[in-house]
Amino acid sequence: MKIFAHRGYTKKGDAENTLEAFESAVAEKMCIELDVRLTKDGVPIVFHDASLKRMTNNNLKLADINYGELKDIKMKTGEAIPSLKETLELVNGRTLLLIELKTAKKGFTNHRLEKAVIEILKDYSGEYMLQAFNYFTVKYCKRKLKRIKTGRLSSNHYGSGYCGDFVNYKLKHLDGKKVEKFRKKGIEVYGWTGDDGNTGKSLEKAVLLGLDGIIL
Template sequence: MNIYAHRGVFDNKKIVENTISAFKKALLDNFNIELDIRVTKDNKIIVFHDENIKRLTNIDRLVRNMTYDELKNIKLLNTNDRIPLLEEVLTLVKGNVTLLIEIKDNFSSNTLRDLDKLLLDYNGKVLLQSFNPIIIRKMASTSLKRYHMGILLTNNYKGFKRALYEVFIYKYFIKQKSISFISSPKELVFKVKEVTNKELFIWTIKTIEEFIKYKKYSNNLICEEKGIVKDK
């Protein structure tokens, strides 16, 4: 069973998501780590989930409009945790656990090359995933294709948009050779298993009951809160 700590092990009180503290806790508990990466105005690759920093800082600004020098000293949720560079996280983890890296939408071809350079010197298992098929196609055309790549599925679309999404993703995109695994919200697991036998990652498991239920369908669970438990 491969258990991934969703944004590290955190409570957003004493330890904030996607920070060095959260990743240290995951390493201490011997969990694999899922994290998110974005790009700053000055093209630094940082570990941060949201497009806007407001939820964790109460400052209403977009990551892409800020330099790393502006971001690096901002405290998150009244703790001493700050936004790390991906490079810092790689140095911390040192290949001791698997990293599942979600790439956000603002990655250009040049930034993907920067990511490639960062990962070249990293001696550890890395998996790359994105909601954006265009990013996955871009990665597949670079030397990042040496990594297993997955498509993150969403159930956010409604009506006609959902119909178009399902036709494109389920009937076409997930069959591409560049796609090694599918990363699915737990609500879509049964639909996904109907259309593909590719390796499946399930998110986000938040309770012990969900953990017990979904481990029947996949060896890869992305967990947080009370759902992040050591398998027995």
Template sequence: MNNTMIFGHRGYPARFPENSLEGFRYAIDNNIDGLEFDVHLTKDNVPVVIHDETVTRTTDGVGYIKDMDLSDVKKFKLRNGEKIPTLEELLRIVEHKEIFLNLELKTNKIKYENIEWIVTKLIDQFHIINPIIYSSFNLKSLKNLKLINKNAQCCYLTSRKISNPTQFMQKHDLSALHLSYSDQTIMNNERVWTVDSSFRMYNLLRKNVSGIITNNFTKASRIRKLIS
């Protein structure tokens, strides 16, 4: 039996705009295992779901999230006409649902003050069935999360090779590593991003890695079903 979990990378970008509520809803309605998404803070400290530090690439606007209040951010539209979602809006559609959430804190370029506290306190207001999986390229953010919640599932994102991944996870109190490659020594504690080719999906699913993060979860699901 294949136990690899399939996470929709920013929802379902193969069909819908990345990090859009439309994409998230479709993925949920079609039985995805988990959703991966990105969080930044607006100038007035509202967590919003968008990948880049700016709105420029994914919307009809220009500028940095950190320099805008939420009211400014909500003026811009994704290509499907939706506005940039807040974390609260996403949590409302996943509340009470049997789905895993991988929340990436985008703190590797901009150090949003108190983002870890703001995000965790917001999540506490919702009934989320499964524990949140937090990931970041910034180890300090993950350490901050652990100070707020010692039981938080924290996962370090990296594309660089880690010579002794088990020791690294123990040293930094990590639950898993989110890697751009597969490390066979920690297959039960790794999720691999971003896996989009059929060949790579097949190989990683055959290895039974803990999880894959993909732009096309429906294709990954079909391949998993074939080899199960």
């Protein structure tokens, strides 16, 4: 079972989704889950929220800032906000990456983020997987990157429709029946914990369910 550090390994005090947190994850021999958004000028940045408010002392939205301006903004704990390119250069194939594309959860997208991410990934030789909540994002990425595992995120339910090679379900809502349903379709099953539950119990449940991976 693959174990992913959620937005990097932050238990040493590093801010989430930073090069420091990713280096710590590599040192802990963990896979890495991370999030990607676009700046105003179309540069893929590793950052979870649409707004900078929670992680920095700035209230702007990432989509309203050019990459050059963003380089001058630091996390509250002092780290820089990395680009996807910088992150790939740091990891350099040392561990598996699970990259979430932060498109709208529902509805059509213009595939601007997807195209920018795929363009950067074409030169990356390390192992990675792609995921998103959005059906159209998953479908687009799988069509463009046929050999790359691509999957769909879900919180507490999963309707009909395409989910690619795997589904990544919120762990507290996963049970044996759901896992079996996807297994019969040849779909891998992952679980994510968010901020709830303790690590030990989450790992125990993931093992009992026979998950392919867990994001802690």
